[in-house]
Amino acid sequence: MKHVPDATADPRFESDNTVDRVGVDGLLSELDEYAVEQALQLKEGTDEEVTVTALTVGPEKAADAVRKALQMGADQGVHVQDEAIAGSDAIATSLVLAKAIEKIGSVDVVLCGMASTDGAMSVVPAMLAERLGLPQVTLGSRIERKESQLAVQRDGDTATEVVIGTMPLVASVTDQSGEARYPSFKGIMAAKKKPLETYSLGDLGVDSGEVGLSVAWSAVEETTERPPRTAGEIVKDEDGSGATALVEFLASKKFI
Numbered sequence: 001m002k003h004v005p006d007a008t009a010d011p012r013f014e015s016d017n018t019v020d021r022v023g024v025d026g027l028l029s030e031l032d033e034y035a036v037e038q039a040l041q042l043k044e045g046t047d048e049e050v051t052v053t054a055l056t057v058g059p060e061k062a063a064d065a066v067r068k069a070l071q072m073g074a075d076q077g078v079h080v081q082d083e084a085i086a087g088s089d090a091i092a093t094s095l096v097l098a099k100a101i102e103k104i105g106s107v108d109v110v111l112c113g114m115a116s117t118d119g120a121m122s123v124v125p126a127m128l129a130e131r132l133g134l135p136q137v138t139l140g141s142r143i144e145r146k147e148s149q150l151a152v153q154r155d156g157d158t159a160t161e162v163v164i165g166t167m168p169l170v171a172s173v174t175d176q177s178g179e180a181r182y183p184s185f186k187g188i189m190a191a192k193k194k195p196l197e198t199y200s201l202g203d204l205g206v207d208s209g210e211v212g213l214s215v216a217w218s219a220v221e222e223t224t225e226r227p228p229r230t231a232g233e234i235v236k237d238e239d240g241s242g243a244t245a246l247v248e249f250l251a252s253k254k255f256i
Helices: 030-044 060-072 090-104 124-132 185-191 242-252
Strands: 003-005 026-028 053-057 076-080 109-113 136-140 142-146 149-155 160-166 169-173 196-199
Touching: 003 060, 026 030, 026 060, 030 060, 030 109, 030 142, 030 169, 053 060, 053 090, 060 076, 060 185, 060 196, 076 090, 090 124, 109 124, 124 136, 124 169, 136 149, 136 160, 149 169, 160 169
Parallel strands: 053 076, 076 196, 109 169, 136 169
Antiparallel strands: 003 026, 142 149, 149 160
16 A cells, blocks of 8 residues: 555655655555455455455655554554655565565465556556566456455456456455445554554665665656646627637637
8 A cells, every 4th residue: 555645735846856755744545445445345254364464665654554554444554664765666666565565474365456646557566466476456346255266356448357366366456346444433543552563675675776766767857836727718608609609619629
């Protein structure tokens, strides 16, 4: 899961054009909340002993994303924090996540949101599967466990398919998978007693030269503040010419 800048706040960038993740309020990526929800439902749907672990990578404030998952019902949390990680691209992020998952131990399902709400690249789940050597099923709108397999429904524009994957596997879910629950007061209080471990790159055996902006395969070269909105053009139909004026306006913008 990812701790992302609050979309309602004014985004800011550091001098190296990376996102300011310290000076702007952040929260658990909404799309990752669906993954947490599906993980909790998988746990609640079995009599087996299941542990849901919330994992994130980021600066100190990223731990708040893990705490939100713990409040929703996750059993334990892991936060990978290391200054060298700042500015990492998806490739480096997937490396750190994969190493953290290996350190956590044997897993049955790695559940991710379909994308983060800031970068929106949708590639980390597939990269994780490759690094972990696991099968992957992405963009699931519904998941259901069937013994040692996971049935993942994927909705396309013209058809729906159900892909069966044998666990362990990596899966990502969309915002159609089911509304994420709100933390209850009981859940918020219980979360304070749940374990939240912090790993460094050294704990994961990752060299600091493998992560960070200096080795990123892609980087933002320049950011420009969006110009302020201007007043819209009002089309009035006072003499019967309104329809024509509206068509001409839409045509000028190449909407028709």
